[in-house]
Amino acid sequence: MDSFFKTFGKGILYFLLLPFMIIGLVIYGIYLFFIFIVYIFKTLVYFFKGKKFEVKDDLDEQAYEILKARKSEQLATQMSTTNTVNNTYNTINVTPDAFRQMQQQQNNQQIPQNNPDQLNMNEPNYIGYEQNNETEENLVKEDGKNDFTY
Amino acid sequence: MTLLTNFLVLSKFTDSNFWKILLAVLFVIIAFFAIFGLVGRLVEKIIDFQSRKIDRLMAPLILSGLIDEEQKFYTVASTKNKKYFFKTSLIPVIFIIFALLLWITYHSFVGNWGESFLNDTTGIGTLFFTWDFSNAYYVFPFGIGGVELKNTPHFLLNVQMINYFIALFFAVGIIWYLINVQGYIARMFRIKKLRETMFSQNLDNVDLATIFNNSTNINSNNNNNSNLNQ
Numbered sequence: 001m002d003s004f005f006k007t008f009g010k011g012i013l014y015f016l017l018l019p020f021m022i023i024g025l026v027i028y029g030i031y032l033f034f035i036f037i038v039y040i041f042k043t044l045v046y047f048f049k050g051k052k053f054e055v056k057d058d059l060d061e062q063a064y065e066i067l068k069a070r071k072s073e074q075l076a077t078q079m080s081t082t083n084t085v086n087n088t089y090n091t092i093n094v095t096p097d098a099f100r101q102m103q104q105q106q107n108n109q110q111i112p113q114n115n116p117d118q119l120n121m122n123e124p125n126y127i128g129y130e131q132n133n134e135t136e137e138n139l140v141k142e143d144g145k146n147d148f149t150y
Numbered sequence: 151m152t153l154l155t156n157f158l159v160l161s162k163f164t165d166s167n168f169w170k171i172l173l174a175v176l177f178v179i180i181a182f183f184a185i186f187g188l189v190g191r192l193v194e195k196i197i198d199f200q201s202r203k204i205d206r207l208m209a210p211l212i213l214s215g216l217i218d219e220e221q222k223f224y225t226v227a228s229t230k231n232k233k234y235f236f237k238t239s240l241i242p243v244i245f246i247i248f249a250l251l252l253w254i255t256y257h258s259f260v261g262n263w264g265e266s267f268l269n270d271t272t273g274i275g276t277l278f279f280t281w282d283f284s285n286a287y288y289v290f291p292f293g294i295g296g297v298e299l300k301n302t303p304h305f306l307l308n309v310q311m312i313n314y315f316i317a318l319f320f321a322v323g324i325i326w327y328l329i330n331v332q333g334y335i336a337r338m339f340r341i342k343k344l345r346e347t348m349f350s351q352n353l354d355n356v357d358l359a360t361i362f363n364n365s366t367n368i369n370s371n372n373n374n375n376s377n378l379n380q
Binding site: 006032053 | 180183184185189207214215226232235236237243331332
């Protein structure tokens with residue numbers, strides 16, 4: 001309802017201001033017609049000089065060169081950097097409630113259980129993966145106080 | 151006599167048709183202004199769309215760092231605005247010039263320079279209903295009488311149909327040109343706004359406390375207390 005009243009109010013305003021807006025538009029149109037004639041002469045001068053009259057000028061060419069050079073520098077730095085693994089250690093304080101929610105979510109997820117008979121013993125680092133697979137359950141202390149440091 | 155007139159006027163107010171007509175007229179007035187408001191909002195959206203062109207024209211210059219001063223931005227943007235207006239107004243001006251040349255050529259051949267391309271006998275007015283209001287009179291409460299139908303829509307099939315093309319080219323050219331003028335005005339307002347927001351030294355939106363704290367607290371240990379990925 002508010003938007004209707006707003007539209008209605010704007011309608012009255014535009015209706016009252018319309019003659020002035022049209023007069024302003026016509027005056028600006030006459031002024032811009034003189035600008036148009038000036039630019040026709042400029043176009044003719046450009047034509048006889050052998051150049052093309054465009055909105056973009058030498059400053060735009062410089063800008064595009066700078067942006068192109070910047071982009072190629074960025075691409076070069078991306079190609080030259082190798083993939084490194086940064087081990088960042090963050091201290092995360094988990095409350096008991098959050099830990100219980102986490103456990104519930106992990107239980108709800110369907111984690112595919114690996115069948116030992118189907119395991120490929122030739123997979124690299126298989127033994128290493130099993131030995132280092134420390135879950136949150138393993139890290140829970142007997143006193144219930146949890147301090148997870150990854 | 152005055153008493154009779156007053157009685158006749160009062161009897162109109164007790165008539166139920168009067169109130170129905172009044173209600174219908176109020177509805178028409180409200181709908182008229184509401185439609186006017188909607189058209190105004192549409193024009194506002196068009197102006198906003200037209201004004202964004204200056205962002206696309208100036209973006210490479212700003213991003214490359216070639217323009218970093220307020221006055222330089224204003225000068226370059228205004229020049230680009232004029233050039234863009236000139237480029238987009240070439241076709242409508244050509245339409246207007248063509249309409250003018252057609253009018254001059256036609257009247258040179260026919261010899262009747264007083265013939266109008268707008269009226270309802272030789273011009274584009276023949277395609278519309280027109281009425282003669284010279285003998286019109288007022289009928290209480292909301293009526294009007296004495297209006298005569300002057301013209302019903304019909305096509306001219308002789309040489310005068312050239313007036314249709316003159317009116318068509320002239321109207322299209324003028325409307326297109328005025329839309330470009332509106333675009334120019336919209337872009338000028340946008341340039342002024344960008345000039346103030348991009349290059350102003352207004353500290354209203356700057357949080358000085360944050361800047362001060364970040365500059366003095368050099369050895370702060372930024373702990374990443376983020377939630378675990380779930």
